[in-house]
Amino acid sequence: MAEANTDMEYYVSSTHGNAEGDGSRQRPWRGIARAQEAVRQARASGAAGTITVWIGEGRHMLDEPLVFDARDSGCGEEGRTVYRALPGTEPVLTGGCLLANWEPAGDGVYRCFVGWDALRDGGHTLFENGERAFEARSPKQGYHIVAGKRDGDGGRGFRFGRGDVPPIADAAAGGLKVFIWPGEGEWNWFSETKPVEEIDWEAGTIAFRDAAPWGIDKGSRYRLQGARELLTEPGEFCRDEREGYLYYMPRSLPIEGQEIVLPMMKRVIDIAGNGPVRHLELRGLTVEMSDTVPDYRMPVANREREEAREGLIRIENAERIAIADCVLRHAGMSGVVLNGRCREIELRNNVIEHLGYNGIYAIGLAPGEGDFGSAAESDVNNGHRIIGNTVRNGGELIGHGSGMQLYQSGGCVIADNVISGMPRYGISLKGQRFQAMEPSYYGTEVTWENHWDFLHARNNRIRRNDISDVMKDSQDGGMFEAWGAGLGNRIVGNRFHDSGIYFSVGYGIYLDDAADGFLVSRNVVHDLFGAGKGSLWFVIFAKGVGNVVENNLLFRNGAKAAIGTQEMAGEPNRDMTVLRNAVIDSGEQLYHFINWDDARLKEADGNLFFRSDGAAPTVTGFRGGDTYGKHPLPWAEWRAFLGGRFDARTVVAAQPLLDEIAPGQFRFRPDSPVWELGWQALEEGE
Template identity: 25%
Template sequence: MKLTPLVRALLLVAITTTSSSAADWYVSPTGSDQAAGSQEAPFATITRARDAIRAATKDQPHTVWVADGRYVLSEPFILIGQDSGTQQHPIVYRAMEGATPVFSGGTVLAPWKQEGELWTTTLPETLRDPMPEQLIVGESSATLAREPDEGLFTMAGVTEEATSDRSAKQTIQLQPSDFAATLGRLGANELPRVQLLAFHKWDNTRRHLDQIVFEDHAVVTHGRKMKSWNPLDGKSQYRIENFAAALDTPGEWYADPSGKVSYCPRPGEAIEKVKAIVPRLNQLVVLQGKTDAPVQHVELQGIHFQHGGWTTPKEGVEPSQAASPIEAAVQIDFANHVTIRDCEVGHVGIYGVWFRQGCQYCRLERTWVHDTGAGGVRIGETTIRRDDRQLTHHITVDNNILTSGGRIFPCAVGAWIGHSGDNVLSHNEIADYFYTGISVGWRWGYAESLAKRNMIAKNHVHHLGYGVLSDMGGIYTLGPSEGTVVRGNIFHDIHAYSYGGWGLYTDEGSSDILFENNLVYRTKTGGFHQHYGKDNIVRNNILAFGLLYQLQATRVEEHRSFVLEKNIIIYDEGELLHGSWDRVKFDSSYNCYFDVSGRPVTFKGKTLKAWQAEGREQDSIVADPKFADAEQFDFTLAEDSPARKLGFQPFTTDDVGVYGDESWVSKAKRAKYPQVRPQ
């Protein structure tokens, strides 16, 4: 049959309309997985919606609309390569307009009962093996009963006895008073569940206790041999967790072997209004692509994932920088063009989100990651992959709030980039961690590293350390990093236990990084420290009010270590230069130095003129830079500032941190954190 031009045109319109139309699916807590998944007959789970899309045609975009309410996950929400969309036809799982769907990996416990000053409830049988170590009460995590309640104890000494090539027995001596406050109060049969969390330099060791030696005020544990460069010793701090007698402070809880949960309520909590939730699942979302079948063109929007758990294994957790072996509640492998936007990941026992292996061109945007057992976000691996399809690169983490982490693994990092390049970490609020805010690179020394061309820009990073770990920074870098730029960030309120607590910290082998237009203030040991590295450029930064030092440089090498130019360094206490400044090879010029306290500014005990005579600080000056109110941390620079004459370019800080609608910006600004520096 011969088709007329009009019929051919109508057929073309019909074909185009069919191929470009979208498929909509609906999910509701009141729905049924036996329903059609329509707006009138929604599914009950997004897993059922995922399966419906698997069976449908992929030549159209699919949107899963998720209604308001609480959804209980019986297992993580898993996506595989089969669940991919295309660039033209993505697959989107999103909250309905105005909805706040919460996907929970936890179980709500029976209502509380009042028993004296405590509230009690009971664990279901299914949650008693293993016994839980996290409890969410209302909108906050409760604290597993511990001593001390605030601060930490210090060990009296540690001895080690090898039991094999890699394993050892450690005997840890406690101060008699600390022993009496903790292990001297244990009830019968409590020992197997008691945990010791030790803080040593930049690491943590978490162990179950094998034996108590009462006459020596000591405990015995078994595990891996201690690292010679970072052992437990008489300077290590610790606390003891998970025993009944420690339940003595508002916000603490304890579950006895019978399944009875006891909780000491916080001021203002009402027993009839506050629910208790025990996390069951470790992971809540898993994108599980493969090398030849990645998950592609999928978006998660407006969905809240909460209540992920962690249970310490019998062998404990050995020390590892940045809690690097710990996985994430949202774990992503082999994913391309995946976006997580306007979501929440909270009250979880491990890391929040991890773009781990084979992730490329993915995005995390405007998402709240909080109350995590480990850190916030991770990009890449600790391993170098040789197959391009297995590499992680071009990940964007922008406009997120990453706060209140390290609650189980204090050595975790707010935002971590391993062997991964060409990533963007920008406009994030990163706060309230016990170790480093941002860590980039995973190579100790000058050997091969993939952490190149990363952009770290406009992040607000603050309230770190709290004096419990050392060797840390607002940003910490490792290894060759050609093309990496750290620009326009604010780092402040950083306080270490013993040494460390810097703003900009270039550690072992950090090379070819540009630090520019950053504001650093209120740190323990200064705005900038280079341990060792090559040709890093520190330019046009404001480094202010370090407690002990302002600038630090340590290992001496034959090559040029760094360039220091056109910076303003202002302080009122402590030493200006600490370390090997008279021997380290560096170029410095056009910097402005000023001591607000009125003390003479000296460079390793020398005047500026004498220091310049040795070839350093060419064209630098000692002068008041004329900030609007530096002591109140208003670093607006006067028009007649002498620093401007040196070539310093004033930069704005108003656009640092998260952006967008007022509710999102105020969410970051209104959070309150404890002081990081002891008063």
């Protein structure tokens, strides 16, 4: 029987451990599984102190996920179960197998026999020397453009342009897929990967094995991938499930001298159990290389499909788990997934990079999901602390990948993170909008007054994050975005900067449909731009009800207007407050109101608007039908509107006297006019 409150230690080393070890520092075990067995035995025997498994230098090649369940739980804050790197070491847990026994296959391509069963079950992504290889594709960069609709179901395929599809002998049997952004050529919100059923060369059409949820038409972007005929450049691979071979053109030769890893599992660490897993920590570990979903389908009403809820670390039915000081890299799907029942998970000071999909993805329950007696009981994913992480280079396989996304997850602190290199959002909060809700959930009728009770992405604190270089490959999104989230979210003290909109339209801070009750305060948004055919329409776009936009600095943004509003999809847009914002070289207009009504603004005053060219601000979108801002309303006319309700104290044309004391760090001089307007220093408050 273990002594209840005695702390215990075990040691593991993939380089110095052996089967005859006893788990001591002098005689460590080789495998983590042996240490896990000892931890479980100790807990079952009554050990209540902290148990630490020290993992030494070396790589652990896993052939199945490392699973932690309730037997691995600690016994409280003073008796946690901890798996951590031995000081001075960098242990690596790899979710794949090293490929060897390559043979030439012609034209610089090599092949390796993996096995029919193995390729049927996994192996959809590949890494050479720690760098992702990609399925053979056309084009190699960017996209082809759909030429038009295919006859019949608009989601089942499309017409392609002459010369866009190279000759492919057996498209259906040869593994050909189409990576595409469905949506009639205009929407680029979600990507899908569609297996090809057939190509009609005479008609110039491609048909999918199963339909996309939205139609596809002229202008939709796509690429072909996976067929042997497309394998023409180093760093590309394809699979032949019929023969059991993987084909690859290596970046470096000889191929035998390269470390080529084929991930065979979609999660490397799985923390879950029939009973909750509690008080477990992973610290200082490197977790790498997981498989992807080969035929990814977009979420339904923002609810991710079950097969896509995968990450290097996947947590479910767990409480008070900590992942800290780890490196999570080369994911086929997401970095960390907090799925379903998860409470008070701490993700701190991790580097999460090179991701097939999202960096961190918390997925709560959709309204009405689960057997609960009330909306309050269904709020099972909450209280997470996501602090000090670096998340970069996401969406490498799924085009709408984001740095962090919370779906129906609330009461979280997301602070001091650095996020960059995402094809869609930096941070996103998702739920459901009122008009799309069912008549009742959990036996309760849904009304306007109570519908927020079913929205659990609420009371989140998004503060002091640094977000740049996102919205790289999608449209109608923002660096921070919310859609159908709950009430009480606060976006305070963040820096959004150096990011572009490369086609269509996008925004800096985007409170999309039914994003209600947000506080957006003391944020710095600077150096955003539109490029190519893309337009940064508004720096801040706020739909929803009761949103407060106050004391933000918008500087050097190539936008049409600083602040935009719109009512759409039957969701109200009213009672917005706009106070003490400093808008400097960030749009021709201070406001662009689409479909204005007199309830749109609750209060607007004390702002500063300055353009270096000396132009006075205007207001657009105000007159009926002026959706695109072609009929500016002069500033004096705006100030006189509704008896002078708005912007009576707002200052225009005065020099703002703003200094950039370091790149991205700004300070108003003591004699700046903002102080008389009630400006609060950016570093104050949260």
